[in-house]
Amino acid sequence: MAKFFAITIIVIAILSAIPILRHTWVAPEDISTHGHLIDEQMSETMAEAGISFLAAQFILAIFVWRFSNPGPDAKIKKFPGGAKGLVIAALLVVGIEVMALGIFGVKAWANVYLSPPSADAMPIQVQAGQFAFYFRYPGPDGKLGPIHPELINEGSQNFYGLDPEHDPDSKDDIVTAEMAIPVNKEIHLLMHSKDVGHSFFVRELRVQQDFVPGLDVSLHFTATKVGKYEIVCTQLCGLGHYNMKAYLSVMSQPDFDDWMKKEAAMQ
């Protein structure tokens, strides 16, 4: 029974590692300027966690195989080095390992969150509400008009509660249901929630950030590859949470300009 246990753990450990080694299920290709740092951090962590996982399971299997159900004459033995050696090993090996991960990981985090967007980053506002995203572009004046929550009316398609008649900044604002951005252009995303908590997750962009009702947060990123990607909500927001999504189109600059003209004409 003990030998069977040992074999089972080893088989489970190896089978668990195979999809990782074969990259059977992985994140899609990175299309952001910062994502490679996250991917590298992920690979390093996978190597360290993977080795720890296999080593721990194998040692457990070997000891269970070797030391179970011995004969009546067997004597108990103590592991040479005792607890002191193990504690020192844990402090040194695991301690250095995790500290290294933590320290090197700061760079990947800082790139997304601790550096401000550049001055010429393109501002886009995204509003999340049960169960849709709406995007707002400031138009030629470069300014987003104020939001009047009391004016929000989905029936008349005033998703943001804008008042273009009284607010000059709102006059040229362009509100869309799809997000389009030019390739290789930094985007400064201003995140606003209309009602409850939501999240903005684009796997290819290596971006995930919650919306905080009552507190507008911002994010900046640059997409490097033209294509169409899915934006999904990852913060449980109600019964339609599973279906809260929008598309992100990364376009060449001329295509983006055309798209923007079309959207402006439709406002």
Added chain:
Amino acid sequence: MHDVAAHAAHHAPPTSFIRKHVFSLDHKVIGKQYYALALVAALVGMVLSWFMRIHLAWTNAAIPGLQLLSPNGAPGGVMTPEYYLQLMTMHGTIMVFFVLTTAPFAAFGNFFLPIQVGAEDMPFPHFNMMSFWVTFVAFLVLMSSFFVGDGPTLGGWTQYAPLNAVGSVAGPGQGAGVVLWAISIALFCVGQLLGALNFIPTTLDLRVKGMSLMRLPLSAWAWFITSCMGLTAFAVLMPACILVILDHVAGTSFFVASNLVMNDQMLPHSGGSTLLWQHLFWFFGHPEVYIAIIPGIGIVSHILITNMRKPMLSQRVLIYSMGALAVLSYMVYGHHMFVSGMNPFSSLAFSFPTLVITIPSSIVVLIWTFSLYGSKLRINSASLFALGFISMFVSGGVSGFFLAQPSIDIMLHATYFVVGHFHLVMGVAAMFGIFAGTYFWFPKMAGRMMNETLGKIHFWLSFVGAYCIFMPFHYLGMAGNVRRYSTFVDDFLQPLIPVHRFITIAALITGAAQLIFLYNLIHSRFWGAPAPDNPWEATSLEWSTATPPPWDNFGGKHPVVYHDPYQYGVQSSVGDYVMQTSPEQVKTEHEEK
């Protein structure tokens, strides 16, 4: 040890049926009541998980009979998206609170902590009785939400604000459902606080002569440390729940910000903080993870030592590691909030203690595995589950390396990777601790032996099954599979549905295997072979008294402790061990005083 407290714990045996079996002051009966409650809760939680898994794998499949539970939530037996979320919320709440907290801590702790320290009972038996009955009422309140209004809340066991505070405008179950949830959890907190108030003085004040702190078994240490954590963690969650209730019924806005709009109407709230809830919840929530797992660490250590026939490499290192886990667990809670919108510098501040917590966890695993070296390991149902616990604790623990880092969390947050992580490390591992404890202590609790063959079959199906269910969760998460979706409609999720189907089949088989355990438990309770006083040749105090223990635990005697808790591998008149209560002098390497 202390006369006043010892006197308080001394009370006359009951005579009526109700005082013996229902409103009992006896810690052993209360322990069994907690165990029964956890068993019922676990069955409910497991059946809910079956419903969820079937729905995730075959969205339009009708589940026969589900419409009886909720005609609106599952018309014709086909689950609606909101009903999926409602069942998911109930699954999480039931499992975390009413199974993982009650069974390893309140059930086994109540039954065995006083006996392991040599006491007649807990110091405050009335509080102890209240602790159980308040928890029982909390469970009934939670269950009642299935049948009230538009059903239970759909906000997940974490109940994030402001979804939890704005009322039924936010969706089904967000009115009465949330209020019942919050009442239930607030009551649960009261129950656990009353429990902690008993566990702490039992450990500190009711130890018999010779039982120094360092001579306490590791399980007793684990319950003591857990009760200290419970005292601070539940004391934060309870007021948080009360504030949610006030937001619903008293027009306050603790968790609702200004200017929020739902259904084109502005909400009548202003000035609250939505992140405040997350801070309060996770200040409780992360210690709660350790409240669920530290008793398992103690129980598994206790059982492994008995079956290895040798002490751990270091008793002290294990105690200090459990203490370190408990203290650190309060400093890491922000790792649940890396992308929540809190200050990004805070994320870094919370990341490092989270990484540091891997050190005491690794020490515990290293001490366990390397203590196996040179042992005379006995394989039985209890030791198999204890070994399985180590394997699961490692597998669930290593994924913590990823989630401790804010940069990686950008990709893995709110995905199935997190679901796999916490199910392995605090769900399955803690359940394995409960199973190990059951197979080990059942003879003492019920006076009868459990069936070993059925126990081993139960182990193999559970062990392999749990890996088949929860390892693929990690792969799904790495591919970006978002959690808490009732249906997978996004293009990128379509290729992952076959993996979900595999998991569902594994979950149904593994769940069915738990019925073997249930059968074994009930059958052995009535028809099992009578258990001797010390069937495992163990050393601690619970094995020195009769099986099952008498009303006052030691039949009017006050045991005296002469030895460390785990004197195995020695030569004594009874075999390779000497009991703590035996005055026999044996040659040992080292003895605590």
